[in-house]
Amino acid sequence: MSTFPPSPSALSADPTVDGTATPGPTFAAAVMPPPGDEPVRLPPPKVSRFTYVFPVKGCRTTYERKRLTLPKTTIWAGRGCSFVAPVDGVVREVNVQNKWKPSTDMGSHREGRYVTLLGADGVLYLGGHLDTIAAGVRPGLKVKAGRLLGRVGNTGNARSTASNLYFAVSWPVPPQYWWIRRGMVDPWPFLDAWWDGNRTLSPRPAVQATKERVGTLPACSALCAGKPEQPKPRPAKKPEKEEPPVIIPFVTEAVGRGQ
Template identity: 60%
Template sequence: MEIMRSGHVGRWAAIAGALLLTGACTQATGLAGVSAQSPSTAPATGTPQVTATIPTPSPSVEHQAAEQPPEGEDPVKVPPPKLSKYTYTFPVKGCQTTYQRKLLVLPKTTIWAGQGCAFVAPIGGVVDEVNVKNKWRPSTDAGADREGRFVTIIGDDGVRYLGGHLDSVADGVKPGVRVTAGQLLGRVGRSGNARDTGPNLYFAISWKTGPSFWWVRRGMVEPWDYLDAWQSGNRTLSPREETLALRGKLGETPRCTVQCSSKKVANDDRPEPQTGDDDTPGVVTIGPSPTP
C-alpha cells in the first residue's frame, strides 16, 4: 500500500510540475509563438518619438488695424474762395447746355441749348442795347446784324455782356432798365446767321462802346473759363480785371480786324422772308449805363 501511495504522489507531482512549466512558457511567448505583450504598448526605443503641432498665430491688434482702416467721418464741405465782390450766374437757365472752349474766329462762345431756353442776366446791371428785329440777310452778311435779336447789359462789374441769336426778347427789357442776376432777358433761338444751325446763344464779353463799334460788342475777352466757374465752380470769378486790362491795351474803340466787311448786294437781291416779330420796328438802341 505504501508503494502504491508513493507512486501516486510522484505521478501527481510530475503532473503539477508540468503544469507550472507550461504556464511559465505561455506567459513568456504566448500561443503559437505570438508575443503575449499587449499590442497597444509601443516598443521601447532609444529615442522617444515626439509629434508636435505648431499653432497658427492669431493676428495682432496692429495687424488688424492695418488691414481694416478705421471709418472716417463725412467730409466737410468747404466753400470755394471768394475771388471778387461780384456774384455771377450761368447765362442759360433750366436747360442742358454745351459750349465751345476754344478760340475759333472771335473771342466768344456758342452755348448750345434747346429752342426757347431762358437767356438770363449773368450779373446784376443795366440793359445797354436791345435789338428786337432780325435784320440779318445771307446775301449781305452784315457784321452788325450777325447776332440777329440780341440784348447787352453793362454789369455792376463794369463789363458788357451780349446774348445773341435770340428767338425773342423778354417783355420790359429795354435800355436803361435795371436787371438782377438770373433775370430773364430773352429766349434762345436761331436768329441772325444761326438760321441754318441748331438753336444757340451767342455769348460775348467786352466793354461799353457806341453802336457804330459793333465789332467790340461781338466779343473781346475769351469767356469759357468764366462760364466753367459760374456753372460748376466759383461763382465769384470775375472777368473785370481781364476786360479792363485789354481795354487799356487796345483802347476803347479799336479798329475792326475780323469779319469786318459785308457782301455786295446783287441787283436782284430781295429781303429774306421775316417771321414772328420781325415785322415790328426794331433798332439797336443805347441806354444810360456806367462805364468800366
C-alpha cells in the same frame, strides 16, 4: 534663386548650429484706417464783390471752350430756354429785329436778335441769336442777376444751325463799334466757374487788361466786311407796239363846167 518671398514658416525659426530653434521675427496684422465721415465740399473763396449766374437757366447746355474766330462762345441749348442776366446791371441795347440776310452778311447783323447788359462790374455782356426778347426788356432797365432777358433761338447767321446763345464779353462802346460788343475776352473760364459754383469769379480784370492792351476802340480785325448787295435787275422794257398806218383815201371829184 527664387523670386518669391520667403514663407512665414521659414522666418518663424532660426535653426542654430546645435539644431535648436530660436524665436524668429513676428508680423503685425495689417493696420486698418478708422472709419470716417464723407469729405465735406468747401465753398470756393470769394474773389470779387460781384455775384454771377450762368446765363442759360433751366436747360441742359454745352458750350465751346476754345477760340474759333472770335473771342466768344456758343452755348448750345434748346429753343426757348431762358437767357438771363449773368450779373446785376442795366440793359444797354435791345435789337428786336432780325436784320441779317445771307446775301449781304453784314457783320453788325450777324447776332440777329440780341440784348446787351452793362454789368455792375463795368463789363458788357452780349446774348445773341435770340428767338424772342422778354417782355419789358428795354434800354435803361435795371435788372438783377438771373432776370429773364430773352429766349434762345437761332436768328442772325445761325439760322441754319441748332438753337444756341451767342455769348460774348467786352466793354461798353458806341453802337457803331459793333465788332467790340461781339467779344473781346474769352468767356469760358468764367462760365466754368459760375457753373461749378464759384459765383464770384469776375471777368473784370481780364477785360480791363485787354482794353489797356488793344485800346478802347480797336479797329475790326475779323469778319468785318459783308457782301456787296447785288443790284436788283430791272425788268426789261416792253417794246412799244407800232400802230398800223392810217390810210386816207384820196377822192377826186369831177368838176363840172361853169364851176
